[in-house]
Amino acid sequence: MTAAVSDTALLEAETLRIARDLIRIESVNTGDPRTIGDGEARAARLVQSLLEEAGYETHYAESTPGRGNLVARLAGTDASRGALIAHAHLDVVPAEAADWTHPPFAAELHDGFLYGRGALDMKSHTAALVATARAFRREGVVPARDLIFAFFSDEEAGGVWGVRWLIDNRPEWFAGATEAVSEVGGFSVPFGDRRGYLVATAEKGVGRLDVTARGSAGHGSRPTSDNAITRVARAVAAIGEHRFPLEPTTAVEAFARRVSELLGETLTVDDLPAALDRLGIAGPLVAAGLRNTVSPTVIAGGYKSNVIPAEATAQFDVRVVPGAEERLRAEVEALVGQEVELRWDRWIPPIEAAADGPLLDVFASALAAEDPDGVLVPFLMPASTDNKHLARIGVTGYGFVPLRTDADFDAFGHYHAVDERIPLDALAFSVRTTARILRSA
The missing domain is CATH 3.40.630.10 (Zn peptidases)
Structure with a gap:
């Protein structure tokens, strides 16, 4: 070029x-x-x-x-x-x-x-x-x-x-x-003795999940069986401690194939969690793109230590891989059951482009002109x-x-x-x- x-x-x-x-x-x-x-x-x-x-x-x-x-x-x-x-x-x-x-x-x-x-x-x-x-x-x-x-x-x-x-x-x-x-992408990452340049061909969707629990209000000296704070705490623990399954998206599969070439070994999507330490500074990025995440970020309830509140809430940051939106919702609903209400908010869907094609060929040619040892590596941006x-x-x-x-x-x-x-x-x-x-x- x-x-x-x-x-x-x-x-x-x-x-x-x-x-x-x-x-x-x-x-x-x-x-x-x-x-x-x-x-x-x-x-x-x-x-x-x-x-x-x-x-x-x-x-x-x-x-x-x-x-x-x-x-x-x-x-x-x-x-x-x-x-x-x-x-x-x-x-x-x-x-x-x-x-x-x-x-x-x-x-x-x-x-x-x-x-x-x-x-x-x-x-x-x-x-x-x-x-x-x-x-x-x-x-x-x-x-x-x-x-x-x-x-x-x-x-x-x-x-x-x-x-x-x-x-x-x-x-x-x-x-x-x-x-x-x-x-976000383009920065170089060492893979063994090779230099890869990450290109984001997909992005996780982002949203917010609001969880609300309701129960009987009353005096703190008389515990209730439907305490709203206890209910929302159970929901926070159930979701926050849950490990969502691997999601073999097009971008992650392309990443695994390219990194296999660079490292000289065969890596599948299933192999990537065990290989994160060998991916260096790319490891945390790759880990975040392997599965959906729902992270507790805000929890609130009550206004006085001797008053059992009628309501408690929690907020979660939601990141979902392409093609998994409905599956994620169903999985979360199954985790918390019927004792809390869920509201999915501020939802921006994930995006995914082809992991090869003319524009990526241009990226690769430009890299080759400036860094002959550089290799383009598709990835899922979390x-x-x-x-x-x-x-x-x-x-x-x-x-x-x-x-x-x-x-x-x-x-x-x-x-x-x-x-x-x-x-x-x-x-x-x-x-x-x-x-x-x-x-x-």
């Missing part, structure tokens, strides 16, 4: 500069509208100015004051092909400065790393997309298909005021789009991205932000963490590989 742009030094330098400028904008998403400022709007306006300076027509909208979203399109050589959405989110999770070695919003460089909230999640990739878009205009690069560069707010709180709002209110901005690429919302309009999403790092650097482990940082050479690798992908996709 030939280089997408000729001046890679300028491409890399712009990416670093833009990433630092974006990190310095505190676009913190607390999840509470009362405490969210205008950081996302300021970040979107910065991106807008950089793209318009390069000659792009941009579309900007605030879903609610301060929640900025931006889209720009670059025409490709084949208008009959569906457009590719290359997207990133502009918001970041909060950071307690006192816990950090270096200030989280100063974008400082230390020992070959760029430090800051959003350095990995995901202002560095925002910068890579903007720098690539600018380079394509500067050098007259025409991609193989239309590219839609999209920058969303609110991803860290479910995308309600970001991509979901745009789909409902500005659907024409995504006209003709068929595929999308963004987080968390959630904006690709789920794009699926509502028929867009197939992949998670692939290419990063070559040292074997002991856990890229995903730095998401939302104290001292979030990205190696400078990994950032340079990322934008070079991203430019190759977007030129040929």
